[in-house]
Amino acid sequence: MKIYLNGKLISKEKAHISVFDHGLLYGDGVFEGIRTYDGLIFRLKEHIDRLYKSADAIKLNIPMTKIKMIEAIIKTLKANKLKDSYIRLVITRGVGDLGLDPRKCSKPTIFIITDKIALYPKEFYQKGLEIVTAPTRRNYPPALDPRIKSLNYLNNILAKLDAIKAGTDEAIMLTYNDYVAECTGDNIFIVKDGELLTPPVEVGALEGITRDAVISIAKNIDMPVYEKMLKMEDVYAATEVFLTGTAAEIIPVVKIDKRQIGDGKPGTITLKLMGEFRKLTKVDGVRY
Numbered sequence: 010m011k012i013y014l015n016g017k018l019i020s021k022e023k024a025h026i027s028v029f030d031h032g033l034l035y036g037d038g039v040f041e042g043i044r045t046y047d048g049l050i051f052r053l054k055e056h057i058d059r060l061y062k063s064a065d066a067i068k069l070n071i072p073m074t075k076i077k078m079i080e081a082i083i084k085t086l087k088a089n090k091l092k093d094s095y096i097r098l099v100i101t102r103g104v105g106d107l108g109l110d111p112r113k114c115s116k117p118t119i120f121i122i123t124d125k126i127a128l129y130p131k132e133f134y135q136k137g138l139e140i141v142t143a144p145t146r147r148n149y150p151p152a153l154d155p156r157i158k159s160l161n162y163l164n165n166i167l168a169k170l171d172a173i174k175a176g177t178d179e180a181i182m183l184t185y186n187d188y189v190a191e192c193t194g195d196n197i198f199i200v201k202d203g204e205l206l207t208p209p210v211e212v213g214a215l216e217g218i219t220r221d222a223v224i225s226i227a228k229n230i231d232m233p234v235y236e237k238m239l240k241m242e243d244v245y246a247a248t249e250v251f252l253t254g255t256a257a258e259i260i261p262v263v264k265i266d267k268r269q270i271g272d273g274k275p276g277t278i279t280l281k282l283m284g285e286f287r288k289l290t291k292v293d294g295v296r297y
């Protein structure tokens with residue numbers, strides 16, 4: 010496996026990073042998770058735009074144009090002869106000294122891993138997931154805005170541990186004032202009274218690219234879709250619930266906090282959107 014590291018393609022065994030890199034010392038950096046489907050990079054422009062926006066938000070100046078970044082991704086995919094893959098693109102503040110000061114880091118570290126995609130087992134998509142509400146709250150936006158896809162994932166990892174403790178794989182994270190934000194690595198949608206609802210990102214959630222794709226699919230097929238502040242009562246009372254994310258795509262949820270959602274099976278609207286999403290992945294992307 011070849012890894013792109015600071016402009017060079019290096020074997021996985023030799024792709025090392027300094028222990029003084031602030032990405033490691035302080036989680037000071039940003040990342041993206043992108044997927045390719047049969048030689049097509051899904052919504053590449055959107056991922057690159059979000060990466061540069063996240064970097065901007067932490068005042069990290071990526072020393073590479075968006076076009077050069079796209080070329081680097083394609084070069085890495087080709088070197089690894091991958092058609093269906095997961096791309097992890099990471100930019101750290103770079104090597105500095107001990108101490109927070111980002112000014113000591115003169116050059117960001119850039120690396121790109123392209124690997125086979127590890128999928129959730131098929132049965133999860135057929136039967137639906139069971140999830141819980143995490144006791145851990147989502148980051149308070151004025152402290153660390155969840156719209157920034159930073160290397161600081163401890164908030165999500167703590168909620169993931171909550172999910173694991175409860176014997177499930179995902180957890181809903183609430184805001185400090187009890188609104189539904191998102192899950193640890195996925196956005197959330199509910200179906201209620203025939204309407205598709207998802208929390209606005211301003212509440213404190215990542216503006217997921219799969220989320221955006223689902224909203225545009227719904228609009229295209231004249232399905233009513235709204236961004237709305239949701240409480241757990243709304244989620245429990247929903248007829249359908251599903252999660253969206255680059256790795257998970259669209260995954261139905263049938264049980265939350267041991268309560269059955271709808272009739273306990275993936276719903277018709279969820280299944281319809283899963284089908285439409287599959288079609289979209291075949292056309293919406295950049296060929297390499």
Ligand code: PXG
Nearest residue numbers: 042193194195196215217218219254255256
């Ligand atoms: N919320 C959070 C907190 C995320 O990290 C999403 C929602 C979904 O966004 P996208 O743009 O993927 O639809 C994410 C996505 C990984 C990995 O380990 C990261 C995510 C998803 C899956 C795997 O690289 N983040």
